Amino acid sequence: MKLKEKVIVKLIFIAGYSAIFFSLAIFYYILKESLPFFQLYSLGEFITGNQWYPVSEPPKFGILPLLSGSFIVALFASLITIPTGLIVAVYISEIAPLWVRSFLKSSLEILVGIPTVILGVVALYTLVPFLRNLFNIPTGLTALAGVLMLSLMAIPTMASLSEDSLSSIAPSLKANSLALGATRWQTIRYILIPSARSGIIAAALLSLGRVIGETMVVLMITGNAPQVMFSLLKPVRVLTATIGAEMGEAVFGSAHYHVLFTLGLVLLIISTIINITSYFLLGRKK
Amino acid sequence: MNTLFKLKILLIMVVSTSIVLSACVKKPADEGLSGTVVIQGSDTMVDLGAFWAEEFMRKNPGVSVSISGGGSGVGIKALIDGTTDIAQSSRAMKSDEIEKAKVKGIEPYEFMVGKDGLSVIVHPDNPIVGLNKNELSLVFQGKITNWKELGWEDKPILLLSREATSGTHIFFKENIVQLIDKKAEFSPGALLLAASSAIVREVAANKYAIGYVGLGFVNPKVKALKVAKDKDLPYVYPTIETVKNGDYPISRPLFFYTKGEPTGVVKHFLDFVLGPDGQKILEELEFVPIK
Numbered sequence: 001m002k003l004k005e006k007v008i009v010k011l012i013f014i015a016g017y018s019a020i021f022f023s024l025a026i027f028y029y030i031l032k033e034s035l036p037f038f039q040l041y042s043l044g045e046f047i048t049g050n051q052w053y054p055v056s057e058p059p060k061f062g063i064l065p066l067l068s069g070s071f072i073v074a075l076f077a078s079l080i081t082i083p084t085g086l087i088v089a090v091y092i093s094e095i096a097p098l099w100v101r102s103f104l105k106s107s108l109e110i111l112v113g114i115p116t117v118i119l120g121v122v123a124l125y126t127l128v129p130f131l132r133n134l135f136n137i138p139t140g141l142t143a144l145a146g147v148l149m150l151s152l153m154a155i156p157t158m159a160s161l162s163e164d165s166l167s168s169i170a171p172s173l174k175a176n177s178l179a180l181g182a183t184r185w186q187t188i189r190y191i192l193i194p195s196a197r198s199g200i201i202a203a204a205l206l207s208l209g210r211v212i213g214e215t216m217v218v219l220m221i222t223g224n225a226p227q228v229m230f231s232l233l234k235p236v237r238v239l240t241a242t243i244g245a246e247m248g249e250a251v252f253g254s255a256h257y258h259v260l261f262t263l264g265l266v267l268l269i270i271s272t273i274i275n276i277t278s279y280f281l282l283g284r285k286k
Numbered sequence: 287m288n289t290l291f292k293l294k295i296l297l298i299m300v301v302s303t304s305i306v307l308s309a310c311v312k313k314p315a316d317e318g319l320s321g322t323v324v325i326q327g328s329d330t331m332v333d334l335g336a337f338w339a340e341e342f343m344r345k346n347p348g349v350s351v352s353i354s355g356g357g358s359g360v361g362i363k364a365l366i367d368g369t370t371d372i373a374q375s376s377r378a379m380k381s382d383e384i385e386k387a388k389v390k391g392i393e394p395y396e397f398m399v400g401k402d403g404l405s406v407i408v409h410p411d412n413p414i415v416g417l418n419k420n421e422l423s424l425v426f427q428g429k430i431t432n433w434k435e436l437g438w439e440d441k442p443i444l445l446l447s448r449e450a451t452s453g454t455h456i457f458f459k460e461n462i463v464q465l466i467d468k469k470a471e472f473s474p475g476a477l478l479l480a481a482s483s484a485i486v487r488e489v490a491a492n493k494y495a496i497g498y499v500g501l502g503f504v505n506p507k508v509k510a511l512k513v514a515k516d517k518d519l520p521y522v523y524p525t526i527e528t529v530k531n532g533d534y535p536i537s538r539p540l541f542f543y544t545k546g547e548p549t550g551v552v553k554h555f556l557d558f559v560l561g562p563d564g565q566k567i568l569e570e571l572e573f574v575p576i577k
Contacts, residue, residue, distance in 0.1 A: 052474075053471050055451060138441075141477060225475050248451070249356075249358075251382065251383060251386070252366075253386075
């Protein structure tokens with residue numbers, strides 16, 4: 001009995017620490033594969049270059065078109081996702097009748113589970129032609145298509161996690177507020193949302209992470225034109241889609257191969273910044 | 287999905303079944319050829335390779351041929367790594383790829399097995415019948431951006447291209463985009479699509495789009511343009527005949543690369559592909575035979 005317990009404790013220990021081990025191993029591998037790039041190409045041209053022609057002679061690896069594409073898509077997707085997700089969460093946890101609540105909550109969870117490639121195919125044949133006709137633009141494969149689909153994917157994550165933290169607030173808090181004569185809106189606005197703040201911020205950052213990291217949908221519907229611009233109605237190429245589309249054919253060991261790892265490193269840095277930000281935002285509250 | 291896709295599924299089933307069957311009925315070596323051939327590479331040529339493999343295995347039941355796509359670069363990479371016997375490629379090997387192979391002790395042998403014409407396609411409602419190579423170059427560089435400049439409506443041109451790593455993209459860039467200026471590039475506003483079928487789909491749905499695909503991808507929902515080498519020369523419609531006799535100006539060779547001089551069953555397969563039966567299959571799939 002005692003032996004069994006020991007084994008189990010050890011297994012849990014290993015499982016816990018393996019997460020740290022694998023994160024570090026992945027970080028090390030990406031760093032190792034991306035550093036040789038800077039022996040083959042200048043760092044300055046990489047950061048300030050506004051052209052992405054990976055297989056030309058000589059190749060041009062400017063990150064700005066990809067960064068601007070990722071930026072515009074992530075920015076607008078979060079602007080839609082975070083408020084909408086929060087509203088849905090408040091509705092589910094505070095306003096909806098009980099039977100609607102359980103129905104909505106489980107539908108959200110189903111929506112989270114849909115494979116993104118399926119969302120991409122559906123958007124390709126419905127949303128993309130619709131946007132082209134609506135705005136009378138040359139193609140519907142635009143940043144906007146990506147923004148809308150990414151929001152659709154991230155809103156359930158945002159709503160579901162915020163709802164969890166809203167419903168874990170002690171019921172006495174709400175009861176006291178209502179007893180003191182506050183309206184339902186005042187209770188939600190001044191008591192419930194501030195109390196669930198840390199959970200809501202965590203949900204928002206997780207959704208943002210999902211938006212930046214998503215590959216399949218953006219590869220399929222954003223048009224993939226690596227150009228520096230800040231318009232929602234133009235095709236864009238994002239970081240993840242570039243890695244996804246080009247890794248298969250990059251010549252092993254070439255500058256092109258290494259630059260794709262460097263793009264991975266940039267993504268890793270962005271997500272680390274998001275995590276550190278959330279750590280400080282949540283830490284300050286305690 | 288389109289018929290090509292269905293055909294592909296069917297093919298994969300047929301090929302895999304025949305591989306299994308051929309393994310079951312494997313005869314002793316003295317009754318004929320036996321062995322395996324592994325082929326990988328160009329997505330343009332993957333159907334072609336599957337038809338060749340099927341026909342070759344029917345004639346030589348002791349042989350199993352496996353075929354997979356992934357792109358010309360993937361096939362060449364596999365050849366360098368020694369994991370494939372034949373790399374199918376819709377572009378010539380680059381000098382750095384040849385060097386990498388030599389470092390690994392592999393001497394790549396090149397065989398031209400056929401040709402492919404590249405059609406420039408537009409929407410059927412587009413009244414333009416033909417363009418010359420110079421106009422195409424300017425259009426794809428993004429120097430001509432409006433259909434008005436080519437004598438049609440005042441609407442922006444939507445450029446469709448393949449991914450930068452595709453053999454088709456590289457060929458079109460080197461032969462059309464860089465027609466005059468060897469440093470010219472595709473317009474950064476050109477959409478990079480993952481497959482030729484995606485280009486056909488987008489052109490069929492979009493009145494103001496222009497793209498390029500292999501001859502075999504052209505269907506009635508899109509219109510192939512006539513192309514002239516120069517503005518004073520005749521405009522030629524892309525067909526197997528016009529590519530074969532060299533009248534149509536945008537065609538490319540299709541290659542097999544082998545590890546060193548082919549021997550044994552790989553050599554037999556190559557002879558079959560270059561022989562009349564293999565070349566007939568090429569034509570049936572709307573590629574262009576070399577003889």
